[in-house]
Amino acid sequence: MLKIFERIQSALSGLVETSARQSARQYGRRSALARMGSIMVGGAVFTALPFDRAWGATPSGDGTYNDKSCDYWRYCALDGFLCTTAGGSKSSCPVGAEASLVSWVGTCHNPADDRDYLVSYYDCCGKTAFSGAQFCLRSEGERPAYSMGLHNDINWCMSNANKGYHCTVALVVGVAE
Amino acid sequence: MKLRTLAFSICLVTLLGLTLPMITSAEQQAPTGIDGHDKVIREMTSAKSLYMLKCSGCHRVDGTGAPEAGIPPFPGFIAPLARNPDGRVYISHVPGIMGSRLSNEQLADVLNYVIDEWAGEDASGTPRFTVEELAALREIPVTNIVEYRRDIVNQLIESGDPVADYPWP
Numbered sequence: 169m170l171k172i173f174e175r176i177q178s179a180l181s182g183l184v185e186t187s188a189r190q191s192a193r194q195y196g197r198r199s200a201l202a203r204m205g206s207i208m209v210g211g212a213v214f215t216a217l218p219f220d221r222a223w224g225a226t227p228s229g230d231g232t233y234n235d236k237s238c239d240y241w242r243y244c245a246l247d248g249f250l251c252t253t254a255g256g257s258k259s260s261c262p263v264g265a266e267a268s269l270v271s272w273v274g275t276c277h278n279p280a281d282d283r284d285y286l287v288s289y290y291d292c293c294g295k296t297a298f299s300g301a302q303f304c305l306r307s308e309g310e311r312p313a314y315s316m317g318l319h320n321d322i323n324w325c326m327s328n329a330n331k332g333y334h335c336t337v338a339l340v341v342g343v344a345e
Numbered sequence: 346m347k348l349r350t351l352a353f354s355i356c357l358v359t360l361l362g363l364t365l366p367m368i369t370s371a372e373q374q375a376p377t378g379i380d381g382h383d384k385v386i387r388e389m390t391s392a393k394s395l396y397m398l399k400c401s402g403c404h405r406v407d408g409t410g411a412p413e414a415g416i417p418p419f420p421g422f423i424a425p426l427a428r429n430p431d432g433r434v435y436i437s438h439v440p441g442i443m444g445s446r447l448s449n450e451q452l453a454d455v456l457n458y459v460i461d462e463w464a465g466e467d468a469s470g471t472p473r474f475t476v477e478e479l480a481a482l483r484e485i486p487v488t489n490i491v492e493y494r495r496d497i498v499n500q501l502i503e504s505g506d507p508v509a510d511y512p513w514p
Contacts, residue, residue: 272402277385
């Protein structure tokens with residue numbers, strides 16, 4: 169019985185030895201290092217890529233007056249979770265979250281009265297994101313790189329003591345006139 | 346025979362390449378030329394609306410800013426800054442002005458709105474901006490605005506004027 173095990177063992181070690189020697193003859197040490205290096209660099213590059221918020225629902229056009237839908241007219245440049253689906257409303261933060269001190273302001277067209285309104289997008293901060301909330305990505309008027317102030321990928325909670333992002337509200341602050 | 350197949354596929358690809366963009370571009374006609382772009386903003390004339398659109402995001406609706414985040418408040422501080430000749434150059438080069446992409450007419454209106462609203466009792470003694478002055482001030486190259494600001498802050502301290510709290514004095 170023991171002999172069988174010994175045989176299997178020696179056969180296995182022989183197999184490993186020959187394959188190791190063969191690969192050592194075939195590939196240099198440098199090639200192994202280069203491969204490991206490329207895998208490590210690849211990993212680092214992937215984690216360094218910009219944070220992508222682009223997995224939001226795209227508007228379909230039937231929720232223009234439903235503030236729980238990404239199509240709602242006020243959300244024309246909103247990139248984030250809707251506070252209306254996270255315990256808040258379209259203009260106020262949910263309990264336990266505070267509005268960002270700074271925000272970004274854009275114009276949205278309201279088809280009901282055919283006017284353009286100034287909409288301020290405040291992030292609600294200091295509370296962890298709620299996974300069940302509706303995520304939206306609409307970027308009308310966004311000018312990334314050229315005008316950083318018109319960049320909706322920015323976490324506006326950066327101005328607050330509690331920088332954790334929870335959701336975004338769309339407050340009408342005036343008429344574009 | 347093979348050559349014919351190749352010629353056919355080249356024709357097909359070329360045809361698709363020509364017609365596909367036509368089909369897709371027919372769905373949404375993109376505006377052409379400067380007149381077609383950002384019409385809503387370019388036609389805005391209300392100084393208050395322009396302030397809301399281009400300034401209130403950081404300086405806030407009431408002009409109090411967020412000093413801890415590097416956005417100084419207007420009340421109490423805008424008048425002495427606007428009365429100092431270097432301060433006027435500085436004002437013409439803050440991010441909200443330089444990055445706004447508004448016309449000099451719109452910008453002069455916004456700056457005068459800020460003075461009207463937040464210069465308080467000093468409003469009457471604070472010169473307003475004309476379009477010509479602002480255009481000339483914006484032409485002055487200010488390459489190191491942080492150092493320039495420090496210089497102006499020192500001038501204001503020397504003349505006994507109040508200086509806003511700022512995380513990078």
